[in-house]
Amino acid sequence: MNLINVLKKSGYRVTTSREIICRILEEAGHEHFTADSLFKLARKHSNEIDLATIYRTFELLEELGIIEHSHQAHSSGIYYLKGNKTNTHIACEKCGDIEDISSKTISKVNELISKDTNYEIEKNHFVYSGFCKKCK
Amino acid sequence: MNLINVLKKSGYRVTTSREIICRILEEAGHEHFTADSLFKLARKHSNEIDLATIYRTFELLEELGIIEHSHQAHSSGIYYLKGNKTNTHIACEKCGDIEDISSKTISKVNELISKDTNYEIEKNHFVYSGFCKKCK
DNA sequence: GTTCGTGCAAACGATTTGCATTACT
DNA sequence: AGTAATGCAAATCGTTTGCACGAAC
Numbered sequence: 001m002n003l004i005n006v007l008k009k010s011g012y013r014v015t016t017s018r019e020i021i022c023r024i025l026e027e028a029g030h031e032h033f034t035a036d037s038l039f040k041l042a043r044k045h046s047n048e049i050d051l052a053t054i055y056r057t058f059e060l061l062e063e064l065g066i067i068e069h070s071h072q073a074h075s076s077g078i079y080y081l082k083g084n085k086t087n088t089h090i091a092c093e094k095c096g097d098i099e100d101i102s103s104k105t106i107s108k109v110n111e112l113i114s115k116d117t118n119y120e121i122e123k124n125h126f127v128y129s130g131f132c133k134k135c136k
Numbered sequence: 137m138n139l140i141n142v143l144k145k146s147g148y149r150v151t152t153s154r155e156i157i158c159r160i161l162e163e164a165g166h167e168h169f170t171a172d173s174l175f176k177l178a179r180k181h182s183n184e185i186d187l188a189t190i191y192r193t194f195e196l197l198e199e200l201g202i203i204e205h206s207h208q209a210h211s212s213g214i215y216y217l218k219g220n221k222t223n224t225h226i227a228c229e230k231c232g233d234i235e236d237i238s239s240k241t242i243s244k245v246n247e248l249i250s251k252d253t254n255y256e257i258e259k260n261h262f263v264y265s266g267f268c269k270k271c272k
Numbered sequence: 273g274t275t276c277g278t279g280c281a282a283a284c285g286a287t288t289t290g291c292a293t294t295a296c297t
Numbered sequence: 298a299g300t301a302a303t304g305c306a307a308a309t310c311g312t313t314t315g316c317a318c319g320a321a322c
Binding site for chain 2: 070071073074090092099100101102105108109112113114115116117118119120121122124125126127128129130131132133136
């Protein structure tokens, strides 16, 4: 399903900036973007586009339920399509690589924590960190 | 064991600011401080003390292995004595209350994630978030 | 022709840093 | 006296916002 069509159907205008951002998200070779990494890619298609527009478009796409974001401990947020895959990630403290954590694992994790603390966890808003195979 | 003595023994100078900060940490009614919350408390003892000093002292105490810090998703870092208790926390998204997560739970959690991803986790640098009993 | 979305620049909150002065030792 | 530590102000990083102009409808 085409992101631009979702925007159109929801009554939002189709602009050059939004087209570029949506195309990049859809063609995503790598799945996770910081605002800045997507900005740099977008600049290759247009040197008019602004970082603020990336943030505003992320916000819009998040409201529409298309993307999500999480926070890294000493670094910037990551944004990614909210697909069928998991929405919790782990980043390597050394090389910065980001991997998915399976949703089964996350359910177990959140259940463990809920049991222990009596808190109800809806979603993990952060990125785990550790050392990947290569770096550990 | 007295924090000021640790500083002294490690060759660091004992200053008014450090005394105030250490006393607050030791007397901690609540266990978790943001730089700013400790700053506000410190200001009650001296209106000379500066936020930068809080950060610098936190950094020093962390190097000495006395305190640790973690990051909250949409908020500031929390600093706490690295005692016998757990070093991973959960914050309520509504009221902001922070609870400890037991170290047994965290070991299990980290093991689950390590198995799933092949990443090695040393420490969780973030604060979980969810809704506490009252707020959920 | 309206209104929405943009680029730009400035404001933001949390944290860090440069620097000249102060105060431990 | 010598130097580490401070307060202050300015800088930084990631992100957000105000605003006047331009583009989508």
